[in-house]
Amino acid sequence: MTHVTINNLTKIYPGTDKPALDDLSLEIPSGELTALLGPSGCGKTTTMKMIAGLLTPTSGGIAFDGRSILRDKPEHRGVVMVFQNYLLFPYMSVADNVGFGLRMRKRPKQEIAHRVQEMLELVKLPDLGDRKPSELSGGQQQRVALARALIVQPKVLLLDEPLSNLDAHLRFEMRDLIRSLQQEMGITTIFVTHDQEEAVVLADKVALILHGNLCQYDVAEAFYRRPATEEVARFFGGHNFVPGLSADGRFESALGPMALPQGARTGRGTLTVRPEAIRIGKADENTLKVRVSERIYLGTQTRLKLTHDEATLDAVLSPDAVEGIAPGDEIDIHLPRQALWVLEDVA
Ligand code: ATP
Numbered sequence: 230m231t232h233v234t235i236n237n238l239t240k241i242y243p244g245t246d247k248p249a250l251d252d253l254s255l256e257i258p259s260g261e262l263t264a265l266l267g268p269s270g271c272g273k274t275t276t277m278k279m280i281a282g283l284l285t286p287t288s289g290g291i292a293f294d295g296r297s298i299l300r301d302k303p304e305h306r307g308v309v310m311v312f313q314n315y316l317l318f319p320y321m322s323v324a325d326n327v328g329f330g331l332r333m334r335k336r337p338k339q340e341i342a343h344r345v346q347e348m349l350e351l352v353k354l355p356d357l358g359d360r361k362p363s364e365l366s367g368g369q370q371q372r373v374a375l376a377r378a379l380i381v382q383p384k385v386l387l388l389d390e391p392l393s394n395l396d397a398h399l400r401f402e403m404r405d406l407i408r409s410l411q412q413e414m415g416i417t418t419i420f421v422t423h424d425q426e427e428a429v430v431l432a433d434k435v436a437l438i439l440h441g442n443l444c445q446y447d448v449a450e451a452f453y454r455r456p457a458t459e460e461v462a463r464f465f466g467g468h469n470f471v472p473g474l475s476a477d478g479r480f481e482s483a484l485g486p487m488a489l490p491q492g493a494r495t496g497r498g499t500l501t502v503r504p505e506a507i508r509i510g511k512a513d514e515n516t517l518k519v520r521v522s523e524r525i526y527l528g529t530q531t532r533l534k535l536t537h538d539e540a541t542l543d544a545v546l547s548p549d550a551v552e553g554i555a556p557g558d559e560i561d562i563h564l565p566r567q568a569l570w571v572l573e574d575v576a
Contacts, residue, residue, distance in 0.1 A: 230259035231293050231307070231384040231417045233280070238289035240275050249275045251441040252289070257434075260415040262408070264422055264432035272441040273421040277387045280419065281310045293384060307384035311374050313393045317362040323373050324349070324358035330381035348376040351410060368399040372406070379410060386411070386418040392427065404431055425465055437461060453503060459572055462501055468543040469507075471500045475571045483540035488514045488566050498571040504532070506568035507544035509551070509560060516563045521556050535562065 235255040241248045250272035257263045265273045278284040280291055282303030291298055298306050309330075317326050325332075328345040336344075349355050352372040362370055371391060378386060388407070392400045408431055411418045422428050428435045429449040436446045445457040456462035459470055473482025475495045480487045482500055519542065523534035531551045535542045544562065554560060 230415050232259045232295075233257040233385060233417055233419070234290075234292040234295070235276075235280075236290040236292070238276065238279060238291065239287050240272070240279060240284065241287045248272075248287070248441050250279075250438075253438070253443050255436055255443070255446055257417060257419065259417055261433040262411050262418040262420060262431060264420045264428035264435045265438060266422055266425060266428040266435050267438035268423055271438045273423075273438060274389055276438075277310060277389055277419065277421055280306075280385065281308050281387055282306050283310075308387060309378040309381060309383040309385075310387040310389060311378045311391050313390040317370055317373055317377070319362055321361075322358065323354070323360050323362065323365065326362065326373055327358075327376045327380055329377060334381070344380055348380045351379075352376045352406065368395055368403065371395060371399075371403060375407065375410070379414060379416070382414070383416060386416045388418065388420045390421055390423070392422075393424075400427075407431065437464060439464070454568075455570055456501070456572070459499060459501070462572070466504075467501055468504050469500075469502050470572070471540050471542075472574070473498070473500055475500075480569070480571060483538040484542075484564075485517055485537075487564060487569060489569055489571065490567050493569070494571040494573060497574040499574060501570050501572055502542075502564050502568050504543045504545040505530075506565060507535075507542065507546070508563050508565060509544075509546065509554075510563065511561045512563035512565070514563075515566060515569075516561055518559055519562055521554060521558045521560060524551070524554065524556055 235253055238250060238253040239248050240250045253276060265276060267273055275284065279286050324345050327348050328341045331341045331344060349358055352375055354369060354372055357365065362373065392403050395403060404427065420431060432449065434446060435449055435452060437444045439460060444461050445452065452461060452465045456465065456467060471482045471484055473480055475489060475493060475498050478489050480489055480500045517537055519535040519537045521533055522536050525532040530545050530547060533544045533546060533551060535544060
């Protein structure tokens with residue numbers, strides 16, 4: 230198992246002046262799955278290519294178990310990268326594709342055949358070894374690509390948007406398969422995605438990168454409960470941001486005084502609460518009257534737009550909770566203390 234350390238990693242492509250990746254530092258523990266999450270162009274693939282040795286960093290370091298790998302050739306790093314467009318060898322059978330890495334390592338034929346069959350069973354394609362990649366569905370091709378990567382037991386597995394070409398149903402299936410294989414084999418894995426849900430479901434820890442900068446590196450839950458900035462909260466679907474002043478365990482703002490959880494930041498700041506944490510009805514604390522300005526049907530849930538003085542709040546509630554509530558109504562809501570979080574005022 231391999232511990233990955235990324236230190237102040239920066240890449241400025243020739244002919245550009247803005248870094249594609251700016252000063253990234255991450256510790257990825259042995260056997261864990263880390264997601265690099267961010268919108269298109271934020272520098273995710275650039276990071277992966279530097280780890281794989283396909284690109285040279287402008288500055289910074291990458292070490293496996295404390296030893297720098299920057300001087301190692303790509304083929305000596307023990308890294309395998311799986312791209313979104315599979316890149317299987319079209320003229321080779323599925324079995325030959327899967328066994329490719331072991332043939333390159335000159336393993337005995339019998340061992341290769343045995344390991345290939347083992348891998349095909351693991352990715353649930355035990356009977357398709359004789360087919361050509363063109364005779365497989367997209368999802369099956371992706372499984373073959375995964376088997377071909379895992380068979381060499383890499384120190385580090387890099388998955389670059391491996392699910393983006395699959396339809397929703399297959400994505401779920403592959404997600405579960407990747408997670409179970411990764412855990413079973415204990416391979417340190419870095420997974421690139423622009424899909425927040427995918428990152429949250431798959432990863433032990435998520436690194437959110439926006440405009441080439443690391444914004445937060447944490448367990449998934451922290452992005453919902455303790456976002457580092459308003460931009461992070463917004464990326465994770467946060468909507469409610471109310472400016473005010475935090476002092477003595479209370480937040481004063483257009484919402485009125487709100488009791489804060491222990492450890493909340495003090496001074497000028499922005500109060501945030503997840504739309505799905507807002508509750509209808511009164512409670513012992515943090516209750517306020519709001520006017521319903523809009524009601525939007527979301528399918529399994531309903532979004533209410535609420536106003537109180539100058540402040541607006543978005544609440545996402547179950548069908549039961551919003552029954553009989555219409556635009557124009559005045560209702561009581563409460564904001565559970567533990568769901569509140571104060572962001573630093575950066576303005
Ligand atoms: P996507 O999700 O679309 O793959 P990404 O987060 O992986 O995006 P990168 O491919 O790492 O983003 O690109 C980061 C930035 O670097 C982008 O602004 C991109 O235009 C730029 N870039 C990538 N490759 C090169 C290159 N060879 N020369 C110059 N700029 C590049």
